Amino acid sequence: MITATNLSKMYNGTKVLDIEHLDIPSGQNFGLVGNNGAGKTTFFSLLLDLIQPTTGNIFNKDITVSESEDWKPFTSSFIDESFLIGYLTPEEYFYFIGELRNRNKADIDSFLTQFEDFFNGEIIGRKKYLRDLSKGNQKKVGIVAALIGDPEVVILDEPFANLDPTTQIRLKKLLKELSQISGTTVLISSHDLIHVTEVCERIVVLDKGVIVRDMETSEATLNELEQYFSAEIAES
Amino acid sequence: MFKKFAWLEWKSFLRSASFGKSLGLKILMAFLALYFSAMFLLFGISLFPLIHKFYPEQDPLKVANSFVLAYFTFELIFRFMLQTLPVMDIKPLMVLPVKKKKVVNFVLFKSLYSFYNFLPLLLIVPFGLFCMFKDDYSTAGMTGWIIAMYAITLCMNFLNFIIKKRFTENLKALIPIVGAGVIIALLDYLGIFDITAYFGTLLDYLVLNPYLAIIPVLILIALFWWNFQNLRDKFYLDADLKGKNKAASTKEFGWTKRFGSLAPFLQQDLKLIWRNKRPKTTIYLSFIFLAYGLIFYPNDTYQEMPTFFVFAGIFITGIFMINFGQFVPSWDASYYQMIMAQNIPMRQYLASKMGLITFSVLALAILSTPYVYFGWNILFLNLACALYNMGVNIPILLYAGSFNKKRIDLDKSPFMNYQGTGASQWLVGLPLILIPIFLFWITNKYINYEAAIVILAVLGIIGLILRPNLLSFLTQRYRSRKYVMIQGFKQKGD
Numbered sequence: 053m054i055t056a057t058n059l060s061k062m063y064n065g066t067k068v069l070d071i072e073h074l075d076i077p078s079g080q081n082f083g084l085v086g087n088n089g090a091g092k093t094t095f096f097s098l099l100l101d102l103i104q105p106t107t108g109n110i111f112n113k114d115i116t117v118s119e120s121e122d123w124k125p126f127t128s129s130f131i132d133e134s135f136l137i138g139y140l141t142p143e144e145y146f147y148f149i150g151e152l153r154n155r156n157k158a159d160i161d162s163f164l165t166q167f168e169d170f171f172n173g174e175i176i177g178r179k180k181y182l183r184d185l186s187k188g189n190q191k192k193v194g195i196v197a198a199l200i201g202d203p204e205v206v207i208l209d210e211p212f213a214n215l216d217p218t219t220q221i222r223l224k225k226l227l228k229e230l231s232q233i234s235g236t237t238v239l240i241s242s243h244d245l246i247h248v249t250e251v252c253e254r255i256v257v258l259d260k261g262v263i264v265r266d267m268e269t270s271e272a273t274l275n276e277l278e279q280y281f282s283a284e285i286a287e288s
Numbered sequence: 289m290f291k292k293f294a295w296l297e298w299k300s301f302l303r304s305a306s307f308g309k310s311l312g313l314k315i316l317m318a319f320l321a322l323y324f325s326a327m328f329l330l331f332g333i334s335l336f337p338l339i340h341k342f343y344p345e346q347d348p349l350k351v352a353n354s355f356v357l358a359y360f361t362f363e364l365i366f367r368f369m370l371q372t373l374p375v376m377d378i379k380p381l382m383v384l385p386v387k388k389k390k391v392v393n394f395v396l397f398k399s400l401y402s403f404y405n406f407l408p409l410l411l412i413v414p415f416g417l418f419c420m421f422k423d424d425y426s427t428a429g430m431t432g433w434i435i436a437m438y439a440i441t442l443c444m445n446f447l448n449f450i451i452k453k454r455f456t457e458n459l460k461a462l463i464p465i466v467g468a469g470v471i472i473a474l475l476d477y478l479g480i481f482d483i484t485a486y487f488g489t490l491l492d493y494l495v496l497n498p499y500l501a502i503i504p505v506l507i508l509i510a511l512f513w514w515n516f517q518n519l520r521d522k523f524y525l526d527a528d529l530k531g532k533n534k535a536a537s538t539k540e541f542g543w544t545k546r547f548g549s550l551a552p553f554l555q556q557d558l559k560l561i562w563r564n565k566r567p568k569t570t571i572y573l574s575f576i577f578l579a580y581g582l583i584f585y586p587n588d589t590y591q592e593m594p595t596f597f598v599f600a601g602i603f604i605t606g607i608f609m610i611n612f613g614q615f616v617p618s619w620d621a622s623y624y625q626m627i628m629a630q631n632i633p634m635r636q637y638l639a640s641k642m643g644l645i646t647f648s649v650l651a652l653a654i655l656s657t658p659y660v661y662f663g664w665n666i667l668f669l670n671l672a673c674a675l676y677n678m679g680v681n682i683p684i685l686l687y688a689g690s691f692n693k694k695r696i697d698l699d700k701s702p703f704m705n706y707q708g709t710g711a712s713q714w715l716v717g718l719p720l721i722l723i724p725i726f727l728f729w730i731t732n733k734y735i736n737y738e739a740a741i742v743i744l745a746v747l748g749i750i751g752l753i754l755r756p757n758l759l760s761f762l763t764q765r766y767r768s769r770k771y772v773m774i775q776g777f778k779q780k781g782d
Contacts (some may be wrong), residue, residue, distance in 0.1 A: 100629040104771050124631045134778075135626035137556070139563040151552040152631045181563070201631075 053078040053205065053237045054099065058108030061094055061261075069094045069261040071108075076239070076254075078204070081231040083252030083269075084241040085277065090258040092241040093131065096209050099239075100129055112205065125153075129207035130194035138183030142175045142193045145182060146200065153201030160200065167196050170222050187214045195223070199230070206230065208240045212247050220247065227251045245281070249274045293394045321403050328407050332414035336422060349419050349433075349495065354488035356437070360444060361469070363408070367448040371404050392519045396512060399445060408441045425495060432498025433491070439504035446511040453518065553632075553640030560619055561612075566696065567619060570611040574648070577607040578655055581670075585662040594737060597666060598728045598744070601673030602681075602721050604656050608648040609677055610717045613685040616641050617766075621695040621777035628770060635763045642682055642759070649677045665737065672745040673724065679751025681720045683758045690765045693776025 054076040061069040069091040076082050084092045097103045099110050101117045109116050112123040129135070137145055150160040164176065174189055182190060191214050198206055211227075212220050228251055230236045242248040248255060249269055257265035257280060265280060267273060339348040381391060416434040419425050451462070475481040494500045545551050561567040584590045584600045603610075612619075617637075620627055627637065653674035660667040724744055731740035751758070766773075 100625075102625055102628060102771070102774050121633055124629070124633075127629075128631075129629050131625065131629075134623055135629070137623050137626070140556075140559060144559070148552055148556060149630070 053080075053113060054239075055111045056095075056098075056108065057111075059098065059105055059110060060107045061091075061098060061103065062106040067261055069098070071095070071261075071263060074256070074263065076237060078237055079231055079235040080237055081227065081251060081253045082237070082239045083248040083255040084239065084258060085243070085245065085248055085255060086241075086258035087281075089260070091261040092258060093209055094261070095258070096129070096131060096207055096239070096241065099207060100127070100131070102131075123205075126204040127207070128153075128198045128201070128203040128205070129209075130191075130198040130211070131207075131209045133187070133190050133194070135194055135197075136182045136190055139181055141179065141181055142185070143177075145193060146197055149197045149200050153203075155201050163200065164196075170196070170219065170226070172219070188216060188219070191215060192219065202234065203236065205237045206239070208238070210242055211240055212242055212244050224251050245274060245277045249277065290390075290394055290397075293391070324407060325410060328410040329414065332411040333418075335411070335415050336418035347423070349423065349425065350488065350492055352415065353491040354485055356491060357484040357487040360440060361473075363441070364444050364448060364451075367404055367444060368451060371402060371445075371448060373399060373449060373452055388520055392516055395519065396446075396449075396515055399449060400442065402445065405442060405445055409438065412437045412441070426498075428498045429495040432501040433495050436491070436494055436501040436504045439501070439508045443504065443508050443511055446508070446515050449515050450511070450518065547643070549636065550640045550643055553637065554644060557619075557640065557644050567612065570608055573611055574608040574652060578604060578652065580604055580607075581656070581659050581662075581666075585659060585666060594665075594669070594732060594740075595725055595729045597669050598673060598725045599721060601670045602677060602724055605649050605652045605670060605674040606677040606681060606720070608652065609645050609682060609685065610720060612648070613641075613645050613682065614688065614717070615692065615696060616686060616689040617773065618689075618692050618694060618696045618777070622697065624777045625774055628774065634766055634770075635759060638686065638762050638766060639759060642686065642755070645682050645685075646678050649674050649682075665741075668741050669744075672741045672748070675748030675752070676724050676744045677748070679748035679755075680724075683751060683755075683762065684720060686762055687765065690762070690769050693773050695777045695779060 054074075056071050056074040059069065059071045059074075060067055068089070084095065086092055094103070098105055099112065099117065104118060109118065111117070112127060115123045117123050137148070140148065146160050146164065147157055150156070150163075155163070168176075171192060175185070175193060182193060185193070191211070195208060195211055198208065208227075211223060215223065224247060227238055227240065231238050231253075240248070240251065253269055255265070255267055255269055255273060255277070256263055257277070265276075267276070335352065336348050339346075339351050343351050412434055416430045416437075419433075420427055420430040451465070472481075472483055476483050547554055561571060580603055581600045584596050590596045617624065653671060656670050657667060659670060727743055727747070728740045731743050
């Protein structure tokens with residue numbers, strides 16, 4: 053589904069991302085972990101054509117993302133709050149995204165009913181603008197909006213941050229079902245190793261822009277990841 | 289502490305995303321400033337001999353004094369339109385050990401270092417000196433006069449500060465002030481209550497009793513104090529949170545549906561305008577500027593110079609275009625990443641912006657039809673200007689917009705938020721107005737009025753016909769600028 057070849061991004065002579073080859077098959081639940089500055093958000097931004105690669109290309113379903121806009125109809129994403137339109141109410145935002153993805157109001161209304169628990173009664177029908185919602189609630193809106201219109205690829209940058217514990221558990225369930233039931237390719241990044249090992253079938257560890265681990269998730273994965281990230285502390 | 293603040297200001301200027309643009313504008317402004325300084329100085333020096341020539345029997349100082357009130361009224365209006373007030377980002381300072389008093393004082397004193405406060409000196413001082421040496425006024429008297437005049441000038445500075453604050457926070461609060469001003473001006477004009485003359489007499493009295501110059505100085509201090517209180521009370525993040533519990537308006541703008549694939553974007557833009565203070569003001573301004581023609585059309589001096597009517601025509605039908613269009617796509621800055629990653633083709637995004645602005649030109653053109661009262665030639669000219677705006681100016685404006693990479697914070701608190709409401713805003717509009725004026729002037733001069741109207745209309749129609757091609761070009765342009773824009777829009781603050 054998604055292929056990156058020779059992909060690199062330089063800022064003022066510093067390489068922040070350098071991926072020789074990465075292939076993410078369709079329907080995979082893909083997790084990206086790494087410390088701050090590892091290049092997670094850079095990778096997602098390149099994938100969404102928000103920044104230009106210094107070398108190489110990313111192909112989304114064989115479409116070069118930096119050359120054509122044809123990947124947009126089947127790709128959706130939520131990177132941060134700047135993806136929200138502050139002066140709309142959550143409903144209006146959902147309808148707006150719905151219209152961009154050819155879903156009418158009724159479609160969206162029935163789509164939203166399955167998220168009633170997720171929203172915990174704090175989002176729909178509250179007559180509040182998005183800018184007035186708390187960070188956690190904004191995040192919920194962004195994540196749900198990214199699922200509108202049955203996208204084939206969903207990209208979420210740190211979806212677990214800022215969410216309350218109950219919602220984190222709900223979100224994990226949701227993301228797992230997403231790739232299992234509808235075969236969606238899900239890409240997430242996270243700092244929470246437990247969540248990411250629970251949700252993702254495959255985990256890639258980035259360090260200073262380079263892939264240092266690429267593993268299928270198993271019983272041992274969490275342990276392996278914890279060891280990897282504590283190695284530096286142990287050394288010193 | 290002041291030094292630290294100044295250092296912060298300097299850094300934010302140098303490191304701003306729009307540094308290149310603001311530097312270019314600053315250089316242009318510097319030239320304008322020099323020009324105006326020269327004009328004011330020239331006027332200041334020649335004022336005394338001029339009055340002497342035109343009113344040989346009267347005392348020049350008394351004649352000048354009788355115009356002072358009118359002068360200050362205009363000064364206030366000009367300041368209101370042109371002067372940018374100092375802005376400071378207070379949020380990072382709020383939790384630091386910095387006294388509020390210091391910050392507020394810094395902002396207020398900074399407003400004094402404005403060119404608009406320097407300019408009147410060039411007028412006041414030479415004239416005062418002339419009166420001192422050519423006329424037999426006492427040195428003390430004229431010194432008092434100069435001090436009083438300059439104190440009133442600075443009063444205008446702080447008065448403008450207060451009015452501007454009220455204006456951005458609550459537009460309706462301005463209506464009684466404007467109303468009172470108009471009534472007083474009318475009474476004066478009709479000779480019922482000659483306030484300018486009374487004011488002049490007061491100043492004459494002041495020259496005889498120069499110690500009275502203390503009064504304007506006291507008023508100045510009072511105004512400063514009023515501003516100080518005003519700003520200090522606003523020194524909270526929640527100063528404007530009070531209205532927040534108000535239910536969100538959920539107006540749907542359902543009628544936009546008939547525009548097909550552009551409908552969601554149009555709806556979106558209308559909500560943008562309707563729900564945010566900054567763009568909302570552009571709507572009010574459009575209605576105010578509809579009356580702009582009244583300055584030109586009834587005035588006999590302009591009848592021989594129809595070129596001025598082009599100026600009025602472009603402005604009346606295009607004021608929303610200029611005010612709103614020049615900040616495309618900055619209005620969407622805070623969520624531009626989403627727009628770029630979402631299922632929105634660039635072409636459609638631009639087409640919807642064009643559509644909205646075209647619609648505004650059309651609406652204003654229709655609203656301006658009552659000007660037919662002043663003659664058919666004016667109606668036709670306005671319609672030609674509207675066509676020119678739609679066909680030529682909108683693409684130019686959107687092209688200029690592709691250089692935009694400065695963020696507009698829609699939901700920024702109105703605490704001293706005058707982003708882009710200064711003189712530079714009007715400068716960007718100059719080519720939009722000067723080009724049609726030039727074309728009209730040259731055709732009118734060598735052929736005739738009708739041909740000049742036709743030229744503008746035809747250019748507009750050609751632009752409208754070529755719009756799909758222009759749109760493709762603009763799409764190309766915006767796509768190549770996309771990454772720079774995303775980068776620039778991420779940068780918060782000024």
